Amino acid sequence: MYAGIDAGSRAIKVVLIGEDGPGVVAQGQVDQGVEQDKIACRLLEEVLAQTGVDRSQVCRIVATGYGRNAVSIADTTITEITCHAVGVRQLVPAAMTVIDIGGQDSKLMRLDTNGRVRDFAMNDRCAAGTGRFLEVVADRLGLSLGDLGPMAARSRNPAVISSMCVVFAETEITGLLAAGRACEDIVAGVQTAIAARIVAMAGRNIEAPVIFTGGVARISGMETALQTALGRPIAPAPEPQMTGALGAALLARRQRGSD
Amino acid sequence: MGKCCDKKDVKINASDPCHPPQPVRSGSPNATSRVWEPGVPVRAYQETPDGVITNGQPLAWFDNMIPNCLAYATDAKAQGKHIVGIMCEYTPRELIMAAEAVPVCLCGGSAEMIGPAEEHLPANLCPLIKSTYGYHVQKANPFLEMADLVVAETTCDGKKKMYELMAETRPMHVLELPQKPDDADALAHWISELRKLKARLEEAFGVTITDEKIRQAIRTMNRERALRRRLADLMKSDHPPLTGRQLLQFKSNISGMCADFAQYTRALESYVGWAVPTNLQGVNSTTNGGHSPPYKARVLMTGVPVVHGAERVVEIIESNGGLIVCMDNCTGLKPILEDVDETAADPIVALAEKYFRLPCSVMTKNSRRLDILRHLAREYRVQCVIDLIWQACLTYDVESYFIKKLAEQELGLPYLRIETDYSPGDSARIALRVEALFETVRQRACA
Numbered sequence: 166m167y168a169g170i171d172a173g174s175r176a177i178k179v180v181l182i183g184e185d186g187p188g189v190v191a192q193g194q195v196d197q198g199v200e201q202d203k204i205a206c207r208l209l210e211e212v213l214a215q216t217g218v219d220r221s222q223v224c225r226i227v228a229t230g231y232g233r234n235a236v237s238i239a240d241t242t243i244t245e246i247t248c249h250a251v252g253v254r255q256l257v258p259a260a261m262t263v264i265d266i267g268g269q270d271s272k273l274m275r276l277d278t279n280g281r282v283r284d285f286a287m288n289d290r291c292a293a294g295t296g297r298f299l300e301v302v303a304d305r306l307g308l309s310l311g312d313l314g315p316m317a318a319r320s321r322n323p324a325v326i327s328s329m330c331v332v333f334a335e336t337e338i339t340g341l342l343a344a345g346r347a348c349e350d351i352v353a354g355v356q357t358a359i360a361a362r363i364v365a366m367a368g369r370n371i372e373a374p375v376i377f378t379g380g381v382a383r384i385s386g387m388e389t390a391l392q393t394a395l396g397r398p399i400a401p402a403p404e405p406q407m408t409g410a411l412g413a414a415l416l417a418r419r420q421r422g423s424d
Numbered sequence: 425m426g427k428c429c430d431k432k433d434v435k436i437n438a439s440d441p442c443h444p445p446q447p448v449r450s451g452s453p454n455a456t457s458r459v460w461e462p463g464v465p466v467r468a469y470q471e472t473p474d475g476v477i478t479n480g481q482p483l484a485w486f487d488n489m490i491p492n493c494l495a496y497a498t499d500a501k502a503q504g505k506h507i508v509g510i511m512c513e514y515t516p517r518e519l520i521m522a523a524e525a526v527p528v529c530l531c532g533g534s535a536e537m538i539g540p541a542e543e544h545l546p547a548n549l550c551p552l553i554k555s556t557y558g559y560h561v562q563k564a565n566p567f568l569e570m571a572d573l574v575v576a577e578t579t580c581d582g583k584k585k586m587y588e589l590m591a592e593t594r595p596m597h598v599l600e601l602p603q604k605p606d607d608a609d610a611l612a613h614w615i616s617e618l619r620k621l622k623a624r625l626e627e628a629f630g631v632t633i634t635d636e637k638i639r640q641a642i643r644t645m646n647r648e649r650a651l652r653r654r655l656a657d658l659m660k661s662d663h664p665p666l667t668g669r670q671l672l673q674f675k676s677n678i679s680g681m682c683a684d685f686a687q688y689t690r691a692l693e694s695y696v697g698w699a700v701p702t703n704l705q706g707v708n709s710t711t712n713g714g715h716s717p718p719y720k721a722r723v724l725m726t727g728v729p730v731v732h733g734a735e736r737v738v739e740i741i742e743s744n745g746g747l748i749v750c751m752d753n754c755t756g757l758k759p760i761l762e763d764v765d766e767t768a769a770d771p772i773v774a775l776a777e778k779y780f781r782l783p784c785s786v787m788t789k790n791s792r793r794l795d796i797l798r799h800l801a802r803e804y805r806v807q808c809v810i811d812l813i814w815q816a817c818l819t820y821d822v823e824s825y826f827i828k829k830l831a832e833q834e835l836g837l838p839y840l841r842i843e844t845d846y847s848p849g850d851s852a853r854i855a856l857r858v859e860a861l862f863e864t865v866r867q868r869a870c871a
Binding site: 231243244245246247279281282283284285287289290 | 832838839843849850852853856857859860863864867868871
């Protein structure tokens with residue numbers, strides 16, 4: 166049995182896989198917190214308990230995500246860049262590009278024909294173009310993250326959000342609300358702005374198939390916004406939030422026997 | 425060079441407790457008996473509680489570089505010599521030395537100086553310029569406070585305009601650097617700029633700069649460049665005796681100090697067994713790919729200079745699985761790759777020719793930088809290229825387009841561009857990128 170733990174900025178995810186085969190034995194997810202080491206450990210125990218697997222049967226654990234170095238039960242760490250690529254390739258063997266939008270990061274990975282990361286880009290010292298942007302907007306409009314997609318879908322005339330910075334974008338949204346713009350137009354505008362940031366970061370040279378991962382891929386409308394901005398079809402990964410943990414588990418299995 | 429040798433060696437312990445590292449023969453790396461860790465042999469030096477270094481290790485000497493330089497400059501000043509601040513590798517130190525003055529590098533590497541600088545300078549400016557200027561307004565750089573003259577040059581727009589602010593209160597000579605390196609009249613103009621600098625130094629300090637004095641300074645600088653080149657050569661080995669961070673330490677804000685030369689020589693003597701035999705140079709070796717951890721990816725670092733105090737990114741790279749075997753920037757190989765002709769009939773022309781060939785991104789076109797990178801990538805058998813850009817350094821930032829193309833398309837090497845400043849806020853994010861880069865390198869090496 167092999168485990169992958171993805172300690173992301175907003176959630177911790179665990180995936181458990183067996184000795185061979187593509188199937189996932191069990192998985193789980195919990196919100197991130199201050200004591201992430203304990204949270205990750207407890208989550209793994211819970212996932213094991215669900216399936217009746219004993220901890221001693223897990224022969225290797227790989228941690229990934231921004232909190233990877235804090236996960237003390239892990240045997241080793243691998244960056245989420247490599248893990249997402251491996252996880253996506255498992256689910257979509259033809260994938261050539263991965264776009265991952267998480268709580269505080271957005272990344273684009275170009276893969277080679279063997280599925281290895283050829284090149285990647287990620288956001289710098291700025292949260293524009295990440296899930297955090299959507300959280301700020303939802304909060305400002307008194308909505309939950311789950312409301313954003315259906316709301317954006319109702320927009321006929323998305324607002325233009327020009328601020329590069331989440332903090333200034335919030336100010337801009339206040340201005341739009343004061344000017345009487347509808348919430349749906351603002352939400353749709355924010356989705357378009359995030360997609361535009363991703364395209365600016367990625368450049369035009371993007372090879373299909375493009376697979377969308379990370380928590381933000383679960384928000385409906387983001388996929389369409391990205392598709393429009395990139396000018397090519399994008400498929401969200403099945404369970405897009407779990408691909409990093411899946412990749413970590415697969416890499417743990419590849420490393421078997423290494424120590 | 426004369427007298428300074430007699431008195432400045434005092435900090436070196438006469439009974440040398442230095443144990444030269446056991447040479448690892450490049451032909452037979454023995455991974456099973458010994459896990460190789462670059463730089464291990466030179467870490468063991470001790471400091472007494474009052475901070476005095478009691479061990480004569482060369483690295484310990486250079487860890488003390490600023491106090492060493494300060495003592496040297498203070499003595500020189502007391503002897504009636506002049507101190508000249510410089511801020512770029514285009515400035516020929518030889519002319520200043522020939523004027524019996526001491527050239528001191530003033531480039532700022534401190535994040536703390538950036539706040540004060542932003543009272544006058546825009547926030548969106550490179551941290552090196554801001555830090556250097558911050559020292560100026562705070563009067564916090566003792567070398568700048570000692571300086572009788574500052575020699576600057578028209579390189580990037582940010583520096584050029586910053587010098588105008590600095591010149592309000594300090595004597596300043598600005599060299600006009602032509603920026604089309606392949607034009608014959610550009611070199612002619614650069615020669616005339618150096619002649620003007622010579623005249624300025626003679627007038628300011630009441631000295632006569634003879635050709636013979638320039639030639640003597642050229643010999644000193646050539647010797648320094650040769651010593652530092654040989655140290656850099658050690659990194660060609662499959663198992664370099666130093667980390668890139670340690671190699672970066674082997675430099676001085678004041679050139680031509682005899683005590684430094686003695687330490688460069690000692691370092692070379694203690695590491696010489698590590699040098700890769702010439703018949704193995706150019707062998708594309710991924711032999712250390714067979715090592716169990718710690719596997720180190722061989723990194724070619726290019727881009728902006730990494731001045732004293734601003735080594736954060738270098739340290740991040742080397743603590744996350746990389747070994748910087750080669751730095752082509754202005755604090756690395758770029759200024760020491762070529763020497764000045766000691767026998768030229770007109771030494772100023774010889775100086776102009778050498779210095780004008782520096783491949784800085786302010787030049788257009790700067791194809792010489794690409795030529796050098798091609799050569800270094802091969803010589804040092806690098807596995808990836810990391811391009812460091814100080815935030816708002818427009819020329820290096822734009823030029824990264826060509827470096828990426830060269831690395832990925834021509835050399836077939838993974839490329840990573842890091843844009844940052846002196847503040848540590850993005851260290852974790854930079855670590856993530858370099859770690860991911862090295863995972864790619866490892867996958868390739870194992871494939």
